[in-house]
Amino acid sequence: MLQFKRIKRPISGVLLLDKAHGISSNTALQQVKRLFQAEKAGHTGNLDPLATGLLPLCFGEATKFSQYLLDADKVYQAVIKLGATTTTGDVEGEIISQCPVSVSQMQVEQVLRNFTGPMQQIPPMYSALKHQGKALYTYARAGIDIERKARDITIYRLDLDEFCGDELSVTVSCSKGTYIRVLAEDIGAELGCGAHLKALRRISTGGFDLAHALTLSQLEQMQPEQRDACLLPADCLVEGLPKVFLDRESAFYVQQGQEVWQPKQSSTGLVSLYGPDQVFLGLGEITDAGKVAPKRLIVTAKNQATLLS
Incomplete structure (x- = not known):
């Protein structure tokens, strides 16, 4: 066959x-x-x-x-289960402690306010972060605990959407590197009853x-x-960067890896580059001398045809 x-x-x-x-x-x-x-x-x-x-x-x-x-920054909707902690920090782990839940909505709202702004967070053992070439969760499954450094994160907003008995539904707007499982555990610890993540849904990232x-x-x-x-x-991945439009000659030399002079550039830093007919060329950088230097270019048939015509 x-x-x-x-x-x-x-x-x-x-x-x-x-x-x-x-x-x-x-x-x-x-x-x-x-x-x-x-x-x-x-x-x-x-x-x-x-x-x-x-x-x-x-x-x-x-x-x-x-x-x-x-x-990029991200936005999540999460359900946090109060009254129990687990080995993984979420509903898929084994329960390691339980505690009666007796908190009011006012207490919950006050605690959530304490978790907004810049802070440090220690990544969980059950994560894909690497240590000596292996993901941390492989060590965790073997019962090995690896020391992790706290990382700087920011919680921009933490809104209580619903509170019912022992469950919180929240919307979290946060910086990169934020672990919502760890946030759920920390909220539970602050409330004095423990908690773990029951459900998580990402609703936005990078626009x-x-x-x-x-x-x-x-x-x-x-x-x-x-x-x-x-x-x-x-x-669309670099939509937030300033755009620089190059004429055919400048686009050609940038594609060859050379810097080109571009007048009226008032600032330095990364920019997205476009050639004739607004064809996306990739990323460039405005140098201190006011030139455009190629940084990360794409190669497509359309680009080549535009530049060679």
Whole structure:
């Protein structure tokens, strides 16, 4: 019986996926990558299997700019279960302590106010952070505790959406590197009854909103051309950067790795670069001398055709 190898396609762009419960971010990525038959793909920050919601996926040349979403602020909706702590800090772990819950909504609101602003947070052992090349959760599963340094984070907003008995529903707006599991544990400790994370859903990251995301099931029901139409352009990942538009000659030399003079640049720093016909070229940097230096460029057939014509 003949077996045909699926042809992988050199597609580029960004897909907003609504990740399902119970699968890792990498599993979700591989499922969508196979669906698109994409040559190259990557995600923009882990969501635990417990968590659902917004997971932007990058294909092809867009993977060069995924770091800008890894560093972006995020918004989550979380359900926190009071009265019990677990080995993992969430509902999937084993219960290690229990305590009666006797707190008022006023007490809850006061404690939540204490968890806004800049603070330090120690990453959990059950996380994908690496120590000597291995994820921390591999040590945790072996019963080994690794010392972790506290990291600076910021909770911009922490709103109580609902309080019912021993459960809190909250919306959290936070900086990169924030672990909502740890936040849930810390809130429980402050309330004196312990807590763990029961459910988590990411609703926003880096200006992208869950309302525009698609589930795997929705993607599977589409025709290939419909799926391709769902891809956002790579420059959506750097939307917040200043834009610099280069003429054909300047764009050509930047693509060759050379700095070019660009008048009327009042500040230094990263910029997104565009060539003729507003073709996205990648990232550049305005130097102290006022020149545009290439930093991270993309290579596409459209770019090449535009510059060579």
